[in-house]
Amino acid sequence: MTHTIEKIKTQRIKVSEKLVYVLETKKLNIYYDDFRAISEVNMKIERNKVTAIIGPSGCGKSTLLRSFNRMNELVQGSRISGEVLFHGQNLYAPDVDPVEVRHRIGMVFQKPNPFPKSIYENIAWGARVHGFKGNMDELVEYSLRQAALWEEVKDILDHSGLALSGGQQQRLCIARALAVQPEVILMDEPASALDPISTLHIEDLIRELSNHYTILIVTHNMQQAARVSDFTAFFNMNGDRSGYLVEYDNTNQLFTMPKNKLTEDYITGRFG
Amino acid sequence: MEQIALGYPKSRNGLKRRFRVGENAILALLFISGVFSIFTTIGIVYELGKEALLFFRTPNVDLWSFLSGTQWQPHIDKFGILPLFTSTLITSLFAMLIAAPLGMGAAIYLSEYASEKVRGFLKPILEILAGIPTIVYGYFALTFMTPLLRTIFGRDVVEIYNTASAGLVMGILILPMIASMAEDALSAVPNALREAAYGLGGTKLEVALKVVVPAAISGIAAAFIVGISRAIGETMIVAVAAGAGPNFTFNPFKGAETMTGHIVRISGGDLSYDSIDYNSIFAIGLMLFFVTLTLNLISQQVVRRFREVYE
Amino acid sequence: MNGPSIQKPEIEFTDNIRDRNRYGRLWVYIFRFSTIIGIIALATLLFNIINQSSGYVVYEAKGDPAALTLDGVPIEEQTKDQLMRVLSSHLSKGAYSKLDRTKPFAERSRNDVYDLVVERIVKYEVVDSWLLWDSLTRKDEITAAVEEEYPEALLRFDVWINSDFLRRPQSSNPVIAGVRTAVLGSLWTIGITILFAFPLGVMAAIYLTEYAGDSWANRIIQTNINNLAGVPSIIYGILGLAIFVRALEPLTSGTLFGVTDPTSANGRTILSAGLTLGLLVLPLIIINAQEAIRAVPNSLRHAGYGLGATKWQTVWSHVLPNAIPGILTGTILAISRAIGETAPLVVIGASTVIYFDPEGPFSKFTTLPIQIYQWTSRPQDEFRFLAAAAILVLLALLLTLNAVAVLLRNRYSRRY
Numbered sequence: 001m002t003h004t005i006e007k008i009k010t011q012r013i014k015v016s017e018k019l020v021y022v023l024e025t026k027k028l029n030i031y032y033d034d035f036r037a038i039s040e041v042n043m044k045i046e047r048n049k050v051t052a053i054i055g056p057s058g059c060g061k062s063t064l065l066r067s068f069n070r071m072n073e074l075v076q077g078s079r080i081s082g083e084v085l086f087h088g089q090n091l092y093a094p095d096v097d098p099v100e101v102r103h104r105i106g107m108v109f110q111k112p113n114p115f116p117k118s119i120y121e122n123i124a125w126g127a128r129v130h131g132f133k134g135n136m137d138e139l140v141e142y143s144l145r146q147a148a149l150w151e152e153v154k155d156i157l158d159h160s161g162l163a164l165s166g167g168q169q170q171r172l173c174i175a176r177a178l179a180v181q182p183e184v185i186l187m188d189e190p191a192s193a194l195d196p197i198s199t200l201h202i203e204d205l206i207r208e209l210s211n212h213y214t215i216l217i218v219t220h221n222m223q224q225a226a227r228v229s230d231f232t233a234f235f236n237m238n239g240d241r242s243g244y245l246v247e248y249d250n251t252n253q254l255f256t257m258p259k260n261k262l263t264e265d266y267i268t269g270r271f272g
Numbered sequence: 273m274e275q276i277a278l279g280y281p282k283s284r285n286g287l288k289r290r291f292r293v294g295e296n297a298i299l300a301l302l303f304i305s306g307v308f309s310i311f312t313t314i315g316i317v318y319e320l321g322k323e324a325l326l327f328f329r330t331p332n333v334d335l336w337s338f339l340s341g342t343q344w345q346p347h348i349d350k351f352g353i354l355p356l357f358t359s360t361l362i363t364s365l366f367a368m369l370i371a372a373p374l375g376m377g378a379a380i381y382l383s384e385y386a387s388e389k390v391r392g393f394l395k396p397i398l399e400i401l402a403g404i405p406t407i408v409y410g411y412f413a414l415t416f417m418t419p420l421l422r423t424i425f426g427r428d429v430v431e432i433y434n435t436a437s438a439g440l441v442m443g444i445l446i447l448p449m450i451a452s453m454a455e456d457a458l459s460a461v462p463n464a465l466r467e468a469a470y471g472l473g474g475t476k477l478e479v480a481l482k483v484v485v486p487a488a489i490s491g492i493a494a495a496f497i498v499g500i501s502r503a504i505g506e507t508m509i510v511a512v513a514a515g516a517g518p519n520f521t522f523n524p525f526k527g528a529e530t531m532t533g534h535i536v537r538i539s540g541g542d543l544s545y546d547s548i549d550y551n552s553i554f555a556i557g558l559m560l561f562f563v564t565l566t567l568n569l570i571s572q573q574v575v576r577r578f579r580e581v582y583e
Numbered sequence: 584m585n586g587p588s589i590q591k592p593e594i595e596f597t598d599n600i601r602d603r604n605r606y607g608r609l610w611v612y613i614f615r616f617s618t619i620i621g622i623i624a625l626a627t628l629l630f631n632i633i634n635q636s637s638g639y640v641v642y643e644a645k646g647d648p649a650a651l652t653l654d655g656v657p658i659e660e661q662t663k664d665q666l667m668r669v670l671s672s673h674l675s676k677g678a679y680s681k682l683d684r685t686k687p688f689a690e691r692s693r694n695d696v697y698d699l700v701v702e703r704i705v706k707y708e709v710v711d712s713w714l715l716w717d718s719l720t721r722k723d724e725i726t727a728a729v730e731e732e733y734p735e736a737l738l739r740f741d742v743w744i745n746s747d748f749l750r751r752p753q754s755s756n757p758v759i760a761g762v763r764t765a766v767l768g769s770l771w772t773i774g775i776t777i778l779f780a781f782p783l784g785v786m787a788a789i790y791l792t793e794y795a796g797d798s799w800a801n802r803i804i805q806t807n808i809n810n811l812a813g814v815p816s817i818i819y820g821i822l823g824l825a826i827f828v829r830a831l832e833p834l835t836s837g838t839l840f841g842v843t844d845p846t847s848a849n850g851r852t853i854l855s856a857g858l859t860l861g862l863l864v865l866p867l868i869i870i871n872a873q874e875a876i877r878a879v880p881n882s883l884r885h886a887g888y889g890l891g892a893t894k895w896q897t898v899w900s901h902v903l904p905n906a907i908p909g910i911l912t913g914t915i916l917a918i919s920r921a922i923g924e925t926a927p928l929v930v931i932g933a934s935t936v937i938y939f940d941p942e943g944p945f946s947k948f949t950t951l952p953i954q955i956y957q958w959t960s961r962p963q964d965e966f967r968f969l970a971a972a973a974i975l976v977l978l979a980l981l982l983t984l985n986a987v988a989v990l991l992r993n994r995y996s997r998r999y
Contacts, residue, residue, distance in 0.1 A: 115883065
């Protein structure tokens, strides 16, 4: 068990020496049919850091997030122009398999969505799908420990995932995502459906996980962004309701000394 | 780049697209299943068309006398569909006479008046009624409705086999279908509309009849059209109760064979292929197919228009 | 206020609230009546059928059953051996050995032999009969009348639907006719229908809901399925006649597999019937299954894809398991429609009278609804009673199926 964890940690360090930026977008535009939801986004995501995406509702935050693991393709009529680079490789190149992309770049959704199966199966299924050959019990325990859920569920692994509380369900979904060993985890307002205490748990967890994973989080809660993230990107809408990147900086910098007037207005609550 | 995960097989080509054999085989299988139903339609049109063409190629048969002839007597080469068509018309008319008003009344009651509890009790009963095989209705028409009609109107007036009895029982069969479709349409009317009408001081009846029903009118119309289509295609009730033998009459108390009833009687015997009888059922079938298809298409069109208004 | 002022017109309302309310109450009765008609119809239908399914029957025997008493035992209580002795002593040698050739006596049960005695020697005939209602309310009157009119005859209260009725094969003699042949035929046919239409329908539904995009081709497939669901069942019969019975005769008659003797082969088999009904219920199964699959929340699919699962892995592990109760319920409803179908099977040629149980997909066949149709078409009352009894068997079968569907729906009702 400890052996496994140590091995994963050492391998991670090897990777970390290679690249600082994991993801990068170049002139990214995202369309739904004729509507441009996101325009001309250029940003780099730093490895093993938490990057928050904030902005008024409807500015395309979730759309942008979903484009990082090609989940936006599941919406009919959506298409992109520009590039999303993952370790320098364009995710939208014709020979790239979206299924492989989602293996490396996992996702946690706004509403907890555990499978209507046992807690154990919730974790094990993704691993099995990817041909996991190791000790499944170990992986389940390790993932649940990482998601700070192990102590609460270790005796009820055979219970349905749906029997857990909302906050526990969301941590189960995070554990489930961790079990397939992604490099990046995308989180789409992961705490918005939860009570304040569960929200705190999730935020602590995000800080903890950023030691090992690159995390992108969309949130409509500015305090949350300030609390959990290392970097923050502020998005706003054009006149044609298309989202664009206003300011992207170190979180501290952005919240204390915003360079852009719009950002200042937004973080001081003057609009949004 | 390096593989991080422990216990996972090493991926040889990174993010590169993989050809997944199983995935593609399954997709092919699913696609064929999806397309299969197209072949059913092609089969229907092709087979009906082919044999019907043979029928019309027979000497003594032409399209005009087929459509306008008042006699269907194969043994003297008379193939006029009117006697079959009028009895289909009469049975369908009687069916709609029962099913349209009663179905409508039941729909309004269930959607606007009935409490949740009453509805939970009544709807299953209507569903049971809709689920009873039509041969059972045929039996009911022959052993109950016909004697009833004969008692009311006199034995000399009402024949043992008659279109009225078949039509009335068919109405009972179609009633639940119309009630259920019309109720769906009524329930789909937004509550805001009802509240607006109540706000102006309308009574419950006025709100139901003057606001909700007109707002759902296309859904109701679609229900009626589907009901007519169902009545025209209905077979076993007329085969049992409406009488054997084509009869050009508008008297609903006389026996007369419908289009569907004729097909059943002719094919029920030992039908030899390539005979004119064999070909003629395809001609009648083709006509039946086009009439019901047209009605169904119209009703779908009507419903589609209805949807555009409220969504 | 500037501009032209608005003149208030004379406004007068009539005090009509009482009339309006009265109308309202009147119409509620009309609406309620319309609904209750449905219940009345259902009750009348059931009463009518039950009323005809039992009652007093007067039998007259051509032969004298009392004369057949052997060793002081009346035929009703005789053993198989005794019955065989009665049979051999009253039938010509040729007739007896012919019976043995059709089905050896060693293989026949005691009840079969008893039926033969009744059919061949006693020759009961129904001379008069009453419906259940009359039999219960006018019992004395009937007994008196029978004693006067048919002093020799046997008066018996018969329940037409009984264990003998379920056990016996079809027969031209109503006294010993049963539905076994028809029930077995129905079960065989439905079995083939399910094997054919269920997998095909579910796969088509998966394709249309999970895989097919919004292209014009897929829209045509969808519209086509909706339209097929509205095609009259008799059209499917004509299609089945042309395709399965005629064009595919080598396949449906079994000669292709060498199962059937080519000289007597004929495409009017259980296989043809099952496939025809399969085509008929396919669109219904697809539509019901699509609804069940659509009811699975998208969040489950996204969870699967988000973990890097392929489409099929997600569909197989998460969409299908959650849709399967709905799919099964919808399929059962479609299958109960097929069980009651009569017209298409008459058209493909089921109506020939058959006295032997079906042995497989290539047997000739009859089904329960066909049997009801035949008996209903006979003018004699006793066949009507048989039809009523067969209808009760059919309704019981359908009720069982629907109960299973309701149970499934309640047992696995949505949890999210």
